[in-house]
Amino acid sequence: MTTPSSRLAPEHPDDGQGPGGRLPGSDADAGLQAGLKNRHLSMIAIGGVIGAGLFVGSASGIAAAGPGILLSYALVGTMVVLVMRMLGEMAAADPSSGSFSAYADRALGRWAGFSIGWLYWFFWVVVLAIEATAGAVILEGWMPAVPQWGWALIVMAVLTVTNLVSVGSFGEFEFWFAGIKVFAIGAFIVIGGLAVFGVLPGSDGGGDGFSNLTSHGGFLPHGADAILTGVLMVVFSFMGSEIVTLAAGESSDPRRAVSKATNSVIWRIAVFYLGSIFVVVALLPWDSDAIQEKGSYVAAMDEIGIPHAGQVMNVIVLTAVLSCLNSGLYTASRMAFSLGGRGDAPKSFARTTARGVPQTAILSSVAFGFLAVWFNYQWPDTVFEFLLNSSGAVALFVWLVICLSQLRMRRIILRENPERLVVRMWLFPYLTWATIGMISFVLVYMLTEPDTRKQVLLSVLAAALVVVLALVRDKVTGRGGRDTEDRADAKV
Template sequence: MSAQPTITVEGPPSDGTGRDSSSGPSDGLQAGLKNRHLSMIAIGGVIGAGLFVGSGAGIKAAGPGILVSYALAGLMVVLVMRMLGEMAAADPSSGSFSAYADRALGRWAGFTIGWLYWFFWVVVLAVEATAGAGILTGWVPGVPQWAWALIVMVVLTATNLVSVGSYGEFEFWFAGIKVVAIAAFIVIAGLAVFGVLPDTEAVGLTNLTGEGGFLPNGPGAILSGMLLVVFSFMGSEIVTLAAGESADPVKMISKATNSVIWRIGIFYLGSIALVVTLLPWNAPAIVKHGPYVAALDVIGIPHAGTVMDVIVLTAVLSCLNSGLYTASRMAFSLGRRGDAPKSFGQVNKRGVPAVAIWSSVAFGFIAVIFNYTSPDTVFDFLLKSSGAVALFVWLVICFSQLRMRKIIERDMPERLTVKMWLYPYLTYATITLILFVVGYMFYDKDGRQQMVLSVAVGVLVLAIGLVLDQRRNRLAAVKA
């Protein structure tokens, strides 16, 4: 393992497998994603089902102070995405942060974070398939929930197997519906707040300052709320993996990185601010029906629950679609780098890594089965042991950027088109913030088990990576 990793600077940037990433992939992957696909993937990537449904738990925990929780979590993601954008713009890769960790920190780091990220997304497949099946069963109760879960998994697997363009097209429309929905909510709720809509009166700041004040549960609740919302931002990094299968990855990565601030500011902070302005933070409907349904009911929008079910189902299908794509591309990158079976790094005649897709969806199917047969044991373990992977990924991106920045400046300064702000100070500040959140999870009784199990699985994967690394080094020494 080299103490001073380098990136070849003769010719266009490479993903470590020899492909020319400035003009689309040449490692067999199909350059089938169009600019409109990448733009919508970037915009919609931060809007998940957790925003529409899970944000209610955060509001209950922190009251109106949840806005500070979202602001802190959003700031952390913006900074991490800027670091990732710097590396990805200089050297686009299908393995994204895993490939950069491989080069900057060592093969053990790329192996560990790559497999943990894959594990996270295949578990998410089971969670989202079950959530989507629950909504569909409510509409068509004659079809059992497990059958709906099977149907959505099969359909989206077929979509990913056809071509990367099929994935992009589905995601374009899924993301488009989410964006239109959240934008419509912001407009309607904003008009209601100011009393512009019929039969509404301006609400002022009563709900933000009443019912115990802005921080009814104390300042510490901000951190508790942050633990509940921080993981809803996972998915922002997908665009850096997907950009590698576009004709102009550098341009799309730069665009996505620069737009992450307004995306988080509008979609998360803007919409949640309207919810806690329209409703008292302790209104039972926020948790029972979800914050957005509760807000629309207060405004007087008919059939708000049904409308939101459609939107949540779209968000679930979008997450399923992107989760399968992301897991398979990470498996593909691991296969190309020799950290997974070689078949994972191969593509079929359509330029699709079929084996990587099938292996990812197979584990997802198994997890779905456990979700029905052993929800409180096996699946509970899978869920909790993958829960903190987002924080691990963000930490690895920070440490990789510290090293990669020096490598890029030394070997290919002309490719430093996206720069981390106030380097290295903001990078160190981000590391400190992430470690603080990790420490608070160990302290928090609800987050402790999740963190302990996630660390245990992380250590296991790391140990496997180190053993394999030592084995490769011994074989290389024997051959030499």
């Protein structure tokens, strides 16, 4: 398969960075096929930022920060917008299934690409277990004749087959999953907004305008510090925004797809996150018992008067869970594929079927996912809790690596192929450094909070082990070297 990015540079003998100085793990000469259509990429870009965490995790954030949770979402949203802009700059220049892992390989060294690639893979295979269990709980409530573990097995098996058939089948499933999420959130915002101002026909709820934002102890009932507490609670619900940059390598026009996704991330976060949470805290007092007992969205729909609000939300959450499972399996397998192509994983991971599917990478990823599901049922408070905590801060590590890679990749791209720089980070390098500071601050602040300290420490331990393994491996194999010209020219 030849993508547009494969024609960006003349080929020359492989120097360890791919043909023509291309990033390691780029897909031009791999076996992946352009099976994702524009509508698939568009919906993945729009719906990819909406995870199940938005629906089920927002209640605790509201309890911790009150209406000020809006500022928490705005701060994290701003950080994600900046990170996505940096990633978009690199991905538009050279789309790759390895995305930020491949760019870290080129910009920071093989140890960085190896380490962040495997940590990211580990994060998503643990997520597979979490989401499979969450979906199984909902399905067992509807059909208790099948045990929870049976439902978890069924949903994992179905989505594994979907990913094995072709990338187009993944895209089709994700198109409809994401479409349902987008429609549900959009309808909730419109109907809830009308109810807030008392103009929703047939509804007795709402009608108080903005009074609930300030009437119960003020906009910040627990003080300004609660904004940071809220940040810790909502930051991980944004993970997944970067998936579109991995998927772009399997589209017919990856550069256009990445540019479009990067440019639209601002309104997506503003509408789906800030818009929907605003409706909740405007409709109900932040300290309402209903928010904690039923969940923020169910409580808001009950307030509006939507019948069977709980079951409606269960359908929406199940859709979000299936979408996350589908995307997580795709993402983990493509990262494994890219690692295999760069020699950082077994070579079999980089082999594809006649349909352009990395079958071994998919099966290996889902095998670990099944194992994690089993751990969740067998030892939920020991082994699985360890897996959960040791992957808890990986999202922040990924964002930090994206920032550090972009600092160097800008110079490499300008020197080698300046025409590829079709997406540019704003106010470079000042906003890049500011984002690095924001992410570092969140990590340090997590260490001061008892609820998140263990996640950071275990995640740092996991990262340290992988980095040591990468450095030892590179020393033994003699593959840790990096282009000396790049090193001398890029002073970061």
